[in-house]
Each structure stands twice: as C-alpha cells, then as structure tokens.
Amino acid sequence: MGPATNAFSSGPVLLCVGECKPEFMARSLQQYSFVNPTVSHLSPSRGPESGGTMITITGYNLGAGSTVSIRFGNQTCEFYGTHEVSDFDLILDVSTLL
Incomplete structure (x- = not known):
C-alpha cells in the first residue's frame, strides 16, 4: 500500500468482469465521490x-x-x-x- 495521491475525487464507478477490457466493463451512469x-x-x-x-x-x-x-x-x-x-x-x- 502506498500513499494516497488525492484526498478527494469523483466520477463513475467502473466494474470489470474477468479481464478489464472494454467489452467486459460496465460504467455507472451516476457520479460518485470518493475520499482517501x-x-x-x-x-x-x-x-x-x-x-x-x-x-x-x-x-x-x-x-x-x-x-x-x-x-x-x-x-x-x-x-x-x-x-x-x-x-x-x-x-x-x-x-x-x-
């Protein structure tokens, strides 16, 4: 585990099944906020x-x-x-x- 680079970020949630290739990826329509x-x-x-x-x-x-x-x-x-x-x-x- 390394240091967190940003204290706050926002964006969609990406979900990958198996390999993280575009054909196996889903992206949320909603924006979410994340903190470290x-x-x-x-x-x-x-x-x-x-x-x-x-x-x-x-x-x-x-x-x-x-x-x-x-x-x-x-x-x-x-x-x-x-x-x-x-x-x-x-x-x-x-x-x-x-």
Whole structure:
C-alpha cells in the first residue's frame, strides 16, 4: 500500500468482469465521490507485549464508507467506535504481531 495521491475525487464507478477490457466493463451512469482516508496519529505508540491495548487512530476521512475494517499487518482489530469523525478506538492483540 502506498500513499494516497488525492484526498478527494469523483466520477463513475467502473466494474470489470474477468479481464478489464472494454467489452467486459460496465460504467455507472451516476457520479460518485470518493475520499482517501489518511492516518495522522496513533496513540499510544506502544503497549504491553501481552496485547489488549486500546489504540486511538486519528486522521482524516476515516469514517468514509459503510463499514470499518482495521488491520495492523495481518491482525484484524476489534473496533469499538468513534469519539469524533476523525478518531477510531480499537483493541489490538499486540502479542500476535511479534
């Protein structure tokens, strides 16, 4: 995963079935808006090796979309909710990352 280039873009949704060639592509008639989530801060920066640390992620456009899925490496975190649109709270089992 690399850095997001634009914070906001809009356009149609393109759907490809199999190879993404024009004959296998559908384009929505409606225009949709898309935002790229950006993380600006993680708190705390460390916790016990046993895991179970509550982590707050702060950033921009973190609430975009209909579902929230947060991973550190291959570890899925348990999502507990938001303080504001820009803050997410989650519990990470840190011991599985070591």
